[in-house]
Amino acid sequence: MITPDMWRKSSFSGGGQGDACVEIAHWHPRISVRDSKIPSGAVLTLPAEVFSTFVEALKGGTHMLTREF
Template sequence: MTINWRKSSYSGGSTDEMCVEVGELVGGVAIRDSNDPDGGRLEVGSAEFAMLLGRIKHGALDRP
């Protein structure tokens, strides 16, 4: 299966060093570090990804 990766809209600009990419899967989403595209990736279901985005939007994962 070929994944079409795109930069997450939550990442910074094109020069930002802390970027993630997301790719659509059947029934879910793959997430990887854009600086290490051949490294590991995290695969989550659609519901889990929606919950993750909700937590990010509400600041639940912000660093202190």
């Protein structure tokens, strides 16, 4: 179970209150992500290696959105 003290805000939180960001929690072997403005809202949980690949793709500008139905 993820506890409140496990959540960490992004280092790119923006100005002001620093609440315009996502938060992550490392819950081995998974990473959970939530909107910092709605902490009781939905949580996306991914395997750690998938999350790392996703972040690296965003940093490199190589992300592609695909749509499968």
